[in-house]
Structures are given as structure tokens and as C-alpha cells.
Amino acid sequence: MRWQWKLGTFAGIDVFVHATFLLLIGWIGYSHWLQFGTIAKVAEGILFILALFLCVVLHEYGHALTARRYGIKTRDITLYPIGGVARLERMPDKPIEELWVALMGPAVNVVIAAVLFAYLFATNGLVPLTDLTVTSGSFLARLMAVNVSLVLFNLIPAFPMDGGRVLRALLAMRMDYVRATQIAANIGQGLAFLLGLFGLFNNPFLLFIAFFVWIGASQEASMVQMRNSISGIPVTHAMQTKFETLSPSDHLDRVVSLILAGSQQDFPVVQNGQFIGVLTRDDFIKALSQQGQNAPVADVIRRNVPSVDSHEMVESALIRLQESGAKTLPVMHRGQFVGLVTSENITEFLMIRSALRAAGAVPNPMV
Ligand SMILES: [Zn+2]
Numbered sequence: 001m002r003w004q005w006k007l008g009t010f011a012g013i014d015v016f017v018h019a020t021f022l023l024l025i026g027w028i029g030y031s032h033w034l035q036f037g038t039i040a041k042v043a044e045g046i047l048f049i050l051a052l053f054l055c056v057v058l059h060e061y062g063h064a065l066t067a068r069r070y071g072i073k074t075r076d077i078t079l080y081p082i083g084g085v086a087r088l089e090r091m092p093d094k095p096i097e098e099l100w101v102a103l104m105g106p107a108v109n110v111v112i113a114a115v116l117f118a119y120l121f122a123t124n125g126l127v128p129l130t131d132l133t134v135t136s137g138s139f140l141a142r143l144m145a146v147n148v149s150l151v152l153f154n155l156i157p158a159f160p161m162d163g164g165r166v167l168r169a170l171l172a173m174r175m176d177y178v179r180a181t182q183i184a185a186n187i188g189q190g191l192a193f194l195l196g197l198f199g200l201f202n203n204p205f206l207l208f209i210a211f212f213v214w215i216g217a218s219q220e221a222s223m224v225q226m227r228n229s230i231s232g233i234p235v236t237h238a239m240q241t242k243f244e245t246l247s248p249s250d251h252l253d254r255v256v257s258l259i260l261a262g263s264q265q266d267f268p269v270v271q272n273g274q275f276i277g278v279l280t281r282d283d284f285i286k287a288l289s290q291q292g293q294n295a296p297v298a299d300v301i302r303r304n305v306p307s308v309d310s311h312e313m314v315e316s317a318l319i320r321l322q323e324s325g326a327k328t329l330p331v332m333h334r335g336q337f338v339g340l341v342t343s344e345n346i347t348e349f350l351m352i353r354s355a356l357r358a359a360g361a362v363p364n365p366m367v
Contacts, residue, residue, distance in 0.1 A: 158188030160216030
């Protein structure tokens with residue numbers, strides 16, 4: 001179980017809410033009950049949190065729809081108690097595109113705050129900021145204040161906040177991407193350290209945020225280093241060429257013996273030398289428990305698997321693995337099936353390469 005429920009699909013993107021979000025709702029309801037003791041106040045408190053998270057969802061759509069303009073799909077948007085996450089299939093390569101994708105999230109909150117400000121101004125509903133607290137002040141005035149703080153928080157120049165991406169994009173316009181990421185990550189960790197130090201003496205919640213920022217910064221830096229270390233290497237160097245294949249007329253019992261005899265997870269299915277699909281381990285286990293070992297492989301094959309050309313770069317193979325969610329992709333050369341590529345494979349390839357490099361055995365970048 002993924003501990004999340006689908007709220008719906010909007011503009012072609014699935015929106016999920018994580019189970020822990022209910023804890024937040026419960027906590028808000030309970031604390032309002034303790035403070036005011038009326039159902040009306042409890043309902044208002046919960047309504048406020050829902051309105052706030054609607055603003056967060058719109059913020060994520062700001063990222064997702066901008067990314068779509070650059071041809072990048074968004075897998076889904078999930079709401080957590082600490083905020084929303086839009087899972088883009090990949091990050092834009094051009095710094096200017098990353099800049100826009102990062103900025104358009106907070107821009108949505110700027111627009112919401114401005115609209116609320118105009119409305120409150122027109123209706124004489126504006127109050128000095130100092131009169132606002134989390135639980136007092138008019139609903140719309142508090143919603144405006146919260147949108148302003150969302151903008152400020154997200155623009156902190158540290159990964160995984162949008163501000164970290166803005167900073168990296170700006171740096172990447174002047175230097176190479178890896179160096180820009182390293183500098184942005186260092187600045188982010190420096191800020192996280194200061195935030196943690198301040199939190200230690202003032203607000204323990206800030207310690208938690210500092211930790212989250214620290215981890216985000218180091219993850220981003222190592223991901224980009226990995227991407228950099230594989231750029232310029234063709235798939236032929238990192239693909240598997242020794243593996244078992246199945247024929248569509250095989251039965252699952254053959255797969256049972258192959259799995260027990262080796263460590264292969266997914267099996268390519270080949271007919272007369274032509275690749276026709278993959279039998280994944282998960283599909284196999286499911287079919288085995290439902291149909292038994294006499295079921296034909298042909299019934300369980302996953303067809304329409306994306307493939308990689310042997311002359312493509314390892315980087316694009318990794319992107320296709322991520323985008324398709326598949327664990328194994330077939331490698332083709334001039335329409336012929338020549339090998340398999342998996343993310344474990346690529347990781348092993350990189351480990352061997354860096355070990356050989358450390359030993360001084362590989363003067364050139366190819367193994
Ligand atoms: Zn954002």
C-alpha cells in the first residue's frame with residue numbers, strides 16, 4: 001500500500017493526498033476544539049487548512065504546467081502535511097527553462113495573494129499584519145498572509161526549495177551545470193546549518209526544516225554528479241549481453257527454473273530473433289499465483305516496452321527507465337535486439353569505472 005489516495009485528475013495530472021495529511025487535519029481540529037470548544041471553530045480551522053492546501057496544489061500546477069510547455073510530463077502531484085510535491089519526469093536541461101519552471105510555482109501564490117489583497121482593500125477588510133495570528137483575523141486576510149509566507153519560504157535559495165533551483169539556474173547561465181549545482185548545494189547547506197543553529201535555541205520545528213534542507217541539498221548534488229559522470233558514454237558500454245530469453249510459447253515453469261538458477265529479474269521474450277516484449281518478475285509472480293505454472297508466457301508479456309538504441313547515451317537510457325517506470329529496457333541496433341539495460345547495470349558500470357580510474361588503470365573515459 002502506498003498510503004495515499006487519489007483526489008482526482010486535473011489537466012491530465014493525478015493528484016494524490018498522503019495518509020499522514022489526515023493527521024494534520026485531526027491535529028488542527030483537536031487544537032481548535034481545545035482552544036475554542038465550538039464545532040463552528042473546528043470547522044473553520046479545518047476549512048482554512050484545506051484552503052491553504054488548495055493554494056499549495058495550485059502552486060504545484062504552476063510548476064507542472066510550465067514544465068509541460070517545455071515538453072516535460074508530470075507523473076503526479078502528492079500532498080503531504082509539509083507541502084506538495086510535483087514529480088516531474090525530468091528536470092529541464094536549459095537553465096532558462098529550469099528558471100521558469102521553478103519561478104512559476106511561487107508566482108501562483110503571488111497572484112493569489114494579490115487577488116486577495118485587492119479584494120480586502122476594496123471591501124475595507126485589510127488589517128495590519130501584526131493583528132493576524134494563525135487562529136485569529138479574518139479568513140481571507142490570513143489566507144493572504146499564508147500565501148505571502150509560502151512565497152518567501154519557497155524562495156529561500158536552498159534545495160529542495162524552489163529558490164535553490166532558481167539559484168542553480170542563474171549560476172548555470174554563467175558556468176557549467178555541475179559546478180552551479182555544487183555551489184547552490186553548498187549555499188543551501190550553509191543556510192540549513194544557520195537555520196538549524198537558530199532553531200536549536202528558538203524553535204525546534206526549524207531544526208526539522210533545516211534537516212530536510214540539508215538532505216535535499218546533498219541529494220541534488222550527488223544526482224547531478226552521477227548524471228555528469230555518465231554523460232557521453234554510449235549504451236553499448238553499459239548493457240548486458242549475457243542473459244536468458246524466453247519464447248512466447250514457453251510456460252511459466254521454465255521461468256521458475258530460470259529464476260531459481262540465476263539472478264535475472266526480467267526476461268526478454270523473443271520470437272524468431274525478434275524482440276516482442278518483457279516478462280517482468282512482478283508480472284511473473286502475480287501470474288504464477290493466479291494461473292499456476294502451466295500458464296503460457298504469451299499471456300503475461302508486457303508488450304510496447306520502450307527501447308533504447310545501442311548508440312544512444314547512457315543518460316537517455318536512464319531517463320527512459322525513469323519515465324517508463326520499467327526496470328529493464330531492450331537495447332536495439334538497426335532494428336535487431338542486442339542487449340538489455342537496467343539501472344543496476346548502469347550503477348555497476350559506474351562503480352567499476354570509478355574503481356579503475358582510482359587505480360589509474362583507465363586514462364580515457366571509456367572502460
Ligand atoms: Zn514549488
